[in-house]
Amino acid sequence: MLSERSIPVIRATLPAVGAALDEITGRFYAGMFDAHPELLRDVFNRGNQANGEQRQALAGSIAAFATMLVERPDARPDAMLARIANKHAALGITPDQYKIVHDHLFAAIVDVLGDAITPPVAAAWEEVYWLMANALIAAEAALYRQAGFPDGRTWRRMEIVERHEETPDAISLSLRPADGSPTPSFRPGQYVSVQIELPDGARQIRQYSLSCAPSRPLWRITVKRVLDGTAPDGEVSTWLHRHAAVGDQLTVSAPFGDLVLPDGDGPLLLASAGIGVTPMLAMLAHLATTASTRRVTVVHADRSRTDHPHRDEQRSLVAALPHATLQLWYEEADPDVLAGGDGIASTGRVDIGSLALPDGLTAYLCGPMPFMRAVRGDLLRRGLPAAAIHYEVFGPDLWLGQQ
Incomplete structure (x- = not known):
């Protein structure tokens, strides 16, 4: 929880810091990699650095965390923190690296905002940083212990x-x-x-x-x-x-990730696109091997039938579940794939409006960001609570500041 003295300072400076976060994070990464080139070489994804997605994700997470501290001081963005912690654990991030991040991040903040960073402002943002960092350090330590590697060496x-x-x-x-x-x-x-x-x-x-x-x-x-x-x-x-x-x-590494199949017997929606089918295959395979009787709606979208990874396996797993249905959508029309029917592809993009959504549904999404945005938006419009919609992102999570 943010201290009483820091709340008004963060509230007053959040617009200015938020507006400059993209520039701040750009300078932060440049300074940190100049001082620690091994981090770019061996830890950070060079592709995501080159296209700017990592910078956007960091800015979104900082803004989201600070906003929640001042708008909902008794709450904590546990879903966001869990997602980041799992990614960090999968990379083998260690507590000492948070000090490196701190030093270069605050140097970038001062460099960009200059005299606006007075001692009280700096102290308040230091508090925000260490609240977030310490929460992640604790979560990552718990993940390492659960994986059987308390020292973080999971490789x-x-x-x-x-x-x-x-x-x-x-x-x-x-x-x-x-x-x-x-x-x-x-x-x-x-x-x-x-x-x-x-x-x-x-x-x-x-x-x-x-x-x-x-x-x-x-x-x-x-x-x-x-x-x-x-x-x-x-x-x-x-x-x-x-x-x-x-x-x-x-x-x-050891396995990590918070998009995991829940226990229980409630209905499920497993919606994927492209290579996003992979975690859904693990869920389907587990349901099939445990002879689950849960109601499961499986949705997959792809460019074409030949681009659909594990297509036959996915169809076989759905067929093995007594209360599962499969809906496929391919962007490219295929004369050998007729529209309609269970497990037969329709042409075009996923139409959530055509699906029956039973009460108590839990939805799991994985695929390109535009696909997940569209499906999530459709599910929310259909009345599914946001808390019942979970997702996995391959790469930096550009949704962090919007959840």
Whole structure:
């Protein structure tokens, strides 16, 4: 909780700081990477730095946290903090790195806002920062303990035992511990980090959802190659597509992520687009292996049938559940896919208005941001409470300041 003396200071300065946050975070990252190039080389996603998405996500999280402190002082954005903490744990973030972030962030704030940062203003924003940082440090420590790695060293070597071409631009890799130990369990919907040493010596990290049932003796990740012509975007996925082979070893983290299948028997909506199908596959596989009788509506959107990763597997898993239905939408018309029917694709974009939404529904979304924005907006207009809508983002969460 923010102190009484700091609340009016933050309330008065939040508009100015918020308006300058994009410039502040830009200077912050430039200064921090100049002083600590190893962070850009081995921790931060260079693609997201190049396109500015990481900067936007940091600005959104700071603004959201500060706004909640002054507008709802008795509340805390636990969903936002949990999402960030899981991403940090998957990267192996340590408490000492928060001091590095603090020093460079506040240097950037002073650099941008100058004389407006008086000692009382600086003290109030210091309080905001450490409230958020300490909450994340505590949450990350709990995640490390739950994973069985209280020191935060969650990395292990995993051997590739299977590789499959799922679509022209998506491969799946099945993994097992290289030391012969049992494959750890995970919660359906979680992801792991994969660290790859690239030709320039950088050890870049990316997250990939586990796309199989937790009961399976192997982990499986599905990697879509990112090819948008913007270097260094897609450098890890491209490396895996070109080089990952059966018998090779990868450095992989413990499973993390807060988009996980809940216990209970309430109805579910699993809505995905593109490679966002992967956490939904783990949820469906878990439901199928446990003979669940839950009512499950599965929605998936893609460019075309050939672009749909694990299409046949998804259809088989839905068919194995007695109260599950599958609705597919493909942007490209396919003469071999007729519109209508259970599990047969319609042409165009997802139409939430055509779905029956039972009482007590919990929705899970994963896919590109425009898809999730559209589906979430449609669900809210249909009367589903915001608290019943959960999502996963591959990359920086640009929704952080809007939840």
